Amino acid sequence: MKPAEFGYHRPCEVSEAVALLAGLGDGARVLGGGQSLMPELNARRITPVHLVDITGIGSLRGARRVAGGVRYGAATTHRMVEDGLVPDAGGGLLARAAAGIGHRAVRTRGTLGGSLAYADPAAEWPVVFAALDATVEVCGARGVRSLPARELPRGAFRSGLATDEIVVAVEVRSLPQGRWWGLHKTAGTAGAYASSLAVVLFDTDARGRLEQVALWLGAARETPVRLPATELLLTGRSAAGLDVAAVLPGVAQDLGTVDAAPDDAARHGLRVHAATVCRALARAAPVVSAAAGEGAGAP
Amino acid sequence: MNEVSPRLRVNGAEHTVTVPARTSLADLLRDRLGLTGTHLGCEEGVCGACTVLVDGLPVRGCLTLAATCDGAEVVTVEGLTGADADRLRAAFSREGALQCGFCTPGMLITAYDLVRRRAAGSPEEIRAGLGGNLCRCTGYQALVRAIASAAGESAGEPGTRGGAEPGTRTGESHPRDRA
């Protein structure tokens, strides 16, 4: 199908975009890369009166290093992260996450800010930025505010943004050398959304045992969830010997499901999540310092 | 403001077309420029039939507004030229990589992007790269063979990352991409 009629606006500055959104009111929507919005417009699931296209705002595209980390403009595309055109504050984690999103032609246009604002429970960026404890900068008619990426999603496809607010940037502290990251996405087919998405960060002691574990899961609840019981279970063990049976009790406790649940689908779901966590651990990699992408624009 | 007049360079020719703002790039190409090689299947980003190059990068023609492409360089299957494109066309025909042909334009654009980036080194890589292009006829085996064959012929030559082309306002490939 084709979208219903709408008015189209293409501001060049954030202030102009915010003024447009405030002036046009509830009937206006932000257009980022369009890779989630356009399918909805085409199917006429939503029929906004106005679209404010923010991809013409040069200051939103690209990234720059800041003290201790990297600041990514909201209109930075998945592809730019995948191809290393911007520094990787996750020491390889961000590029891995980006490469797993949809298809190349989707990654060419889809943006970090759009993905965060869309708040799909199965999407990559909300989980990854929650695990990295990133900060999201938002600009609206009442000014600029910052909030933890963990607090942006409020439910499935619901973010805490006001209608006149746009995501401007995401700031991520760089993972230190010596830390490890793992990401695994379980999905039906290449390019599909995750049925489970695990992101794990950890240190190792001299004997290779896990310490300082941070473990986050996507596609399990309406918003990304942290798995503290599983983190505790993993601490002091070595990643090599871990199988699904070993992590299952932790994941079950964190998700409030029991492996003996009478519901087959719930039991299956639990096992998928546990297996995803295991694979994220098994394929974990040490942080590599990202000199690449230096100077790729500056939001 | 419900009409827009994007200026586009399509397969080398300049066009400024006035269309309703809701017009997708694919609809502009097909209905206003008569370039019906670009096909529309699902219009939700899944099938890949509408894939075209914008500023050297593959995009979904169905999920890209024509308005967003003001100032952009667009290449459709009709304008795909160069050694990599010629090898792919020959290989598709030689290997029987098409039957009804509905998916073929998107397949060729996607395959071109893979081959040009030298990202079609193994059958696994090719299969992963074709994940966003559906074919209801061939069963994919011949497609993978054809792309592997064309990629083999380009193997010794330098590839490009794609998107290093001078970009404009599509929010994508921009001169500063050239890190």
Ligand SMILES: Cc1cc2nc3c(=O)[nH]c(=O)nc-3n(C[C@H](O)[C@H](O)[C@H](O)COP(=O)(O)OP(=O)(O)OC[C@H]3O[C@@H](n4cnc5c(N)ncnc54)[C@H](O)[C@@H]3O)c2cc1C
């Ligand atoms: C076939 C297909 C497969 C996909 N697979 C995956 C996948 O596996 N994983 C995944 O994570 N995603 C996937 N996606 C979605 C893709 O990542 C989108 O790019 C992303 O969800 C939205 O980003 P966008 O820039 O395209 O935003 P848009 O589609 O333009 O907008 C999405 C929403 O966010 C709002 N918005 C956009 N930018 C901003 C901003 N800066 N500030 C405030 N609000 C904003 C819009 O108003 C809209 O409500 C897929 C998409 C397709 C079509």
Ligand code: FES
């Ligand atoms: S028509 Fe665009 S992806 Fe199917």
Ligand code: FES
């Ligand atoms: S040849 Fe018919 S869909 Fe691919």
